[in-house]
Amino acid sequence: MTKITLPALAPLLLLTACVPPADAPQGPGAPPAAAYFALGTEPGWTLEITPGMLNYDGDYGDTKIVVANPGARPSFNGERYVTPRLTVDITHGECSDGMSDRRYRDTVTLTAEGKTVKGCGGGVLPPAVLAGTSWTFVSIGGVAVAGDRPTSLAFEGARLSGSAGCNRFSGGYKRDGQTLTAGPLMATEMACPGAGMTQENAFFALMRGPVSLSFPSDGTLILTGAEGRTAVLKRVI
Numbered sequence: 212m213t214k215i216t217l218p219a220l221a222p223l224l225l226l227t228a229c230v231p232p233a234d235a236p237q238g239p240g241a242p243p244a245a246a247y248f249a250l251g252t253e254p255g256w257t258l259e260i261t262p263g264m265l266n267y268d269g270d271y272g273d274t275k276i277v278v279a280n281p282g283a284r285p286s287f288n289g290e291r292y293v294t295p296r297l298t299v300d301i302t303h304g305e306c307s308d309g310m311s312d313r314r315y316r317d318t319v320t321l322t323a324e325g326k327t328v329k330g331c332g333g334g335v336l337p338p339a340v341l342a343g344t345s346w347t348f349v350s351i352g353g354v355a356v357a358g359d360r361p362t363s364l365a366f367e368g369a370r371l372s373g374s375a376g377c378n379r380f381s382g383g384y385k386r387d388g389q390t391l392t393a394g395p396l397m398a399t400e401m402a403c404p405g406a407g408m409t410q411e412n413a414f415f416a417l418m419r420g421p422v423s424l425s426f427p428s429d430g431t432l433i434l435t436g437a438e439g440r441t442a443v444l445k446r447v448i
Contacts, residue, residue, distance in 0.1 A: 246259055246260065246261050247259070247260040247261075247301075247332060247333065248260075248332060248333075249299075249301075249317070249319040249321070249330055249331065249332025249333075250308065250330050250331065250332070251308075251319070251321075251328050251329060251330025251331070252308060252309050252310050252330070253309070254269065254270045254271055254328070255270075255271045255272075256268060256269040256270070256271075256274075256321070256328055256330065258299065258319070258321060258330075258332070260280065260292070260299070261280065262280060263279065263280055264277055264278065264279055264280050265277070265278050265279075265280055265292060265294065265297055265299065267297055267321065267323055269323055269326075269328065274323060274324075276296055276297050276323055276324070278294045278295075278296055278297055279294070280292070281293060281294055283301075286300060286301075286302075287302070288302055288303050288304065289301045289302040289303050289317070296323065296324055297321070297322070297323055297324075298321070298322045299319065299320075299321050300319070300320040300321070301317050301318075301319055301332060301333070302317060302318045302319075302320075303316065303317055303333075304317065304318050305318075305336065306318040306319075306330075306331035306332075307331065308330065308331050310448075311448045312338065312343070313335060313338075313430070313446065313448055314331075314335070314336040314338075314339075315331035315332060315333055315334070315335055315336060316332075316333035316334045316335075316336060316428070317331065317332045317333035318330075318331060318332075319331060319332040333428075334428025334429075335426075335428060335429065335430035335446075336426075337426035338426075338446075341366040341384075341386060341391075342366050342367060342368055342369075343366065343367070344365070344366050344446065345363065345364070345365040345366075345446070345447040346363070346364045346365070346373075346432055346444035346445060346446055346447060347361075347362050347363055347364070347444060347445055347447055348362040348363075348364070348375060348376070348410075348414075348442060348443070348444050349431065349443040349444060349445055350441075350442070350443045351375065351410045351413045351414050351417070351441075351442045351443075352410075352413040352417070352440055352441070352442070353441065354410065354413070356375075356376060356406075356410055357376060357405070357406035357407060357410065360376035360377070360403075360406060360407040360410070361374065361376075362374055362375055362376050362410075363447075364444060366384070369383055369384065369385075370382065370383055370384065371383075371384045371393060374411075375410055375411040375413075375414035375415070376403070376406065376407040376408075376410045376411050377401060377402075377403035377407040377408050377410075377411040378398045378399040378400065378401050378403075378411060379398065379399050380396050380397065380398040380399075380415075381396065381397055382394050382395055382396035382397055383395075386424075389423055389424045389425070390421050390422070390423055390424070391421065391422050391423075391424055391434070392420075392421045392422075393418050393422075394418065396415075396418070398415075413440070414442060416440065417434060417436040417440045417441075417442055418434075418436070419436075419437075420436060420437055421436075422434040422435060422436045423435045423436075430445065430446050431443055431444060431445050431446070432444045432445075432446070
């Protein structure tokens with residue numbers, strides 16, 4: 212095992228702008244500016260709301276309803292879509308999908324031809340804590356990870372472990388608000404040809420100092436380090 216020491220750097224100052232979520236319905240009578248997704252379990256169902264239509268897939272795929280989008284009506288703390296076959300009530304309030312610890316921005320109640328189901332929709336909320344979450348890499352340093360090199364990043368208690376495409380690594384981490392400091396990390400010493408070693412080196416360079424954490428509404432995790440280096444990860448549920 213090789214010890215990789217990650218010296219602490221000054222915490223990054225983050226400037227964030229308050230903007231509405233891209234998938235938020237746009238008020239009375241107006242369809243959402245982008246597609247809005249909702250889902251539920253037992254029985255499994257999904258709903259997509261686009262500016263032109265409501266697309267419902269229910270009963271694990273046995274029921275399909277596609278109707279024109281009538282526009283959102285205002286409701287208590289949310290919006291409502293009403294058609295003869297499909298009624299959708301969106302209430303802005305934290306919701307769990309019941310099958311994992313993933314949390315969503317909205318609670319959704321849907322009635323399809325007289326049958327009512329409940330679920331969650333809107334943007335994915337950040338996990339309450341990192342411990343117990345697992346991720347895979349989407350890109351490192353702005354470059355998509357190689358499809359033939361399995362990657363992972365798991366947080367267990369006060370430790371993290373994983374692979375950025377070549378060697379296994381592990382070590383401690385500390386989180387202070389939206390800043391994460393990892394290390395010292397220990398890694399195996401296997402040499403990997405091609406992209407695996409390149410993306411691993413980029414990840415270790417990123418993690419030499421504190422990184423900022425951000426959680427876009429699509430459920431990804433973005434690590435941003437010095438000079439704007441980033442790693443994008445998606446949640447494993």
